[in-house]
Amino acid sequence: MAAHGPARKMTARPGGPLTGTAQVPGDKSISHRSLILGAMAVGETRVSGLLEGQDVLDTAKAMAALGAEVTRLDDGAWSVHGVGVGGFAEPEDVIDCGNSGTGVRLIMGAVATSPIAVTFTGDASLRSRPMGRVTDPLALFGARTVGRAGGRLPLTLVGAEAPVPVDYATPMASAQVKSAVLLAGLNAPGQTVVTERTGTRDHTERMLRGFGAEVETIRTDDGFRITLTGQSELRPQTIAVPRDPSSAAFPVCAALIVPGSDVLVPNIGLNPTRAGLFGTLQEMGADLIYENLREEGGEPVADLRARFSPDMKGIAVPPERAASMIDEYPILSVVAAFAEGETVMSGVHELRVKESDRIDAMAVGLRACGVTVDETEDSLTVHGCGPGGVPGGAEAAARLDHRIAMSFLICGMAAKSPVSVDDAAPISTSFPDFERLMGALGATLEREDA
Ligand SMILES: O=C(O)C1=C[C@@H](OP(=O)(O)O)[C@@H](O)[C@H](O)C1
Numbered sequence: 001m002a003a004h005g006p007a008r009k010m011t012a013r014p015g016g017p018l019t020g021t022a023q024v025p026g027d028k029s030i031s032h033r034s035l036i037l038g039a040m041a042v043g044e045t046r047v048s049g050l051l052e053g054q055d056v057l058d059t060a061k062a063m064a065a066l067g068a069e070v071t072r073l074d075d076g077a078w079s080v081h082g083v084g085v086g087g088f089a090e091p092e093d094v095i096d097c098g099n100s101g102t103g104v105r106l107i108m109g110a111v112a113t114s115p116i117a118v119t120f121t122g123d124a125s126l127r128s129r130p131m132g133r134v135t136d137p138l139a140l141f142g143a144r145t146v147g148r149a150g151g152r153l154p155l156t157l158v159g160a161e162a163p164v165p166v167d168y169a170t171p172m173a174s175a176q177v178k179s180a181v182l183l184a185g186l187n188a189p190g191q192t193v194v195t196e197r198t199g200t201r202d203h204t205e206r207m208l209r210g211f212g213a214e215v216e217t218i219r220t221d222d223g224f225r226i227t228l229t230g231q232s233e234l235r236p237q238t239i240a241v242p243r244d245p246s247s248a249a250f251p252v253c254a255a256l257i258v259p260g261s262d263v264l265v266p267n268i269g270l271n272p273t274r275a276g277l278f279g280t281l282q283e284m285g286a287d288l289i290y291e292n293l294r295e296e297g298g299e300p301v302a303d304l305r306a307r308f309s310p311d312m313k314g315i316a317v318p319p320e321r322a323a324s325m326i327d328e329y330p331i332l333s334v335v336a337a338f339a340e341g342e343t344v345m346s347g348v349h350e351l352r353v354k355e356s357d358r359i360d361a362m363a364v365g366l367r368a369c370g371v372t373v374d375e376t377e378d379s380l381t382v383h384g385c386g387p388g389g390v391p392g393g394a395e396a397a398a399r400l401d402h403r404i405a406m407s408f409l410i411c412g413m414a415a416k417s418p419v420s421v422d423d424a425a426p427i428s429t430s431f432p433d434f435e436r437l438m439g440a441l442g443a444t445l446e447r448e449d450a
């Protein structure tokens with residue numbers, strides 16, 4: 001069974017306009033890291049604004065199973081009493097990371113340099129995703145793993161007894177792989193180095209510095225070189241998690257395509273390693289502006305204001321931008337269907353190994369909605385319907401993928417006929433309040449409980 005419960009069909013009916021303010025949940029990437037780094041610090045870390053989606057709740061449970069004390073307080077903040085670097089206890093049972101690639105890959109890194117055995121599993125989606133990208137570099141530290149064919153979960157990792165530091169170049173643009181190596185490096189003596197050709201989200205590096213670790217990033221001719229000094233103690237922190245730009249993408253894009261809409265999405269973190277979608281939409285001609293642009297905790301933050309934009313044009317999204325908007329291609333491909341002309345999204349082969357094969361999931365679902373789509377191994381091209389509108393009138397398969405489910409529901413809010421998804425339950429992994437929040441803006445979402 002999926003970690004998020006029984007399948008739940010949902011239908012979005014065209015209507016609108018969408019108006020009002022959308023307070024989206026806390027950032028998923030920062031929420032996972034707050035719990036993991038809090039568990040590796042000595043003393044109490046307090047976290048406010050934590051995303052209480054299933055992915056993050058599964059990471060909280062994992063940290064407790066590894067010996068940290070993790071509590072939700074009466075005021076909604078979370079308290080984590082950490083065990084210190086190298087202090088994890090061997091869990092008594094299997095760690096189930098549900099639907100979360102970030103959760104499982106970062107936790108594997110965090111335990112890889114402690115002499116304990118940990119068995120990981122997840123839902124059917126996570127069990128189909130490649131883990132070799134993480135177990136390969138963790139083996140260099142001295143960790144051993146045994147998993148299913150292709151390094152798939154369930155998998156048992158035995159952490160290194162005498163870890164050695166590692167110098168590793170990530171073969172694909174992945175913040176999860178980079179982060180797993182850095183977290184493993186925390187308990188290895190000396191300097192662990194990760195190099196990446198394309199910069200990926202840098203929350204791990206920023207947060208490690210906040211927790212007192214020595215982490216240096218330098219730009220080189222080949223990309224980025226990140227050096228971490230291992231075996232120093234992490235100091236507990238007070239963390240206010242910013243709101244998630246990847247969740248903000250859904251009400252923002254809905255407002256752009258539903259006639260008459262005007263929606264404000266406040267307090268969105270605009271770390272440049274995450275904000276690629278918003279610039280892309282502006283290049284397409286979206287009426288999307290940053291209000292009240294400011295700096296909070298060293299990161300740019302703004303209120304996003306999105307209004308109906310009937311004149312958007314397709315563009316070629318540069319492949320080098322992919323890492324900064326990797327989770328936003330499904331919803332961008334919906335916006336592209338409503339724009340005029342071709343939107344070419346290239347350099348996106350990583351989309352094939354997310355919660356689902358997102359290139360295929362979007363191509364199949366959009367075609368069912370009457371949109372012309374071309375795909376190659378690493379690209380997706382959407383031929384926009386322009387003023388004629390997107391026909392809709394289809395049911396899309398969510399494939400245990402929250403972003404696919406939300407994208408097709410947004411499509412149905414603006415198409416000529418309703419669009420359904422066979423299973424909206426996975427939405428709770430990252431955006432548990434999606435249905436209520438979109439409804440409050442004026443969207444019509446109907447649920448059919450199985
Ligand atoms: O590090 C993270 O928090 C994440 C990294 C990305 O995955 P990859 O590292 O596989 O690109 C992204 O898709 C995921 O939602 C969150």
Ligand SMILES: C=C(OP(=O)(O)O)C(=O)O
Nearest residue numbers: 099100101102103327354
């Ligand atoms: C890819 C995603 O998450 P993860 O890899 O953590 O499952 C996502 O949230 O879009």
